[in-house]
Amino acid sequence: MTVVACRACRKPFAARVADINRGWGKFCSKSCKATEQESRxxxxxxxxxxxxxxxSGEPEGFSTAQFFSNEADGENTGDVF
Ligand SMILES: [Zn+2]
Structure with missing residues (x-):
């Protein structure tokens, strides 16, 4: 184990040398890794x-579907009679 500074919060934490060699051990936690990745x-x-x-697109699509079904009903009724 070796102590390294977290790249996101700068807090020192213990990381395994094997992990550092694999490119891991840069962050003290998963959330710090996500924070750094997000900022990048x-x-x-x-x-x-x-x-x-x-x-925001959902209600618009729903009202459009209603409009079409009403229109179709009216036209069909008009054609039959
Ligand atoms: Zn951290």
């Missing part, structure tokens, strides 16, 4: 933006 890539922010866009 912005992956999580992009994911949230995409999810918000999908949610």
């Amino acid at each position: 890539t912005g992956q999580h922010r992009t994911h949230l933006q995409r999810r918000n866009a999908e949610t």
Whole structure:
């Protein structure tokens, strides 16, 4: 074991030399790894933006479907009579 400083929070923690040699042991926890990755890539922010866009699009699609079904009913009735 050797003490290294976490790359995200700078807190010293004990990492295994074998892990450091494998390219691991840079962060004291998984959440610190995620924090550092997020600040570098912005992956999580992009994911949230995409999810918000999908949610705001849902009610619009639903009301459009209702509009079409009402219109179809009216036209069919008119054609039959
Ligand atoms: Zn940390």
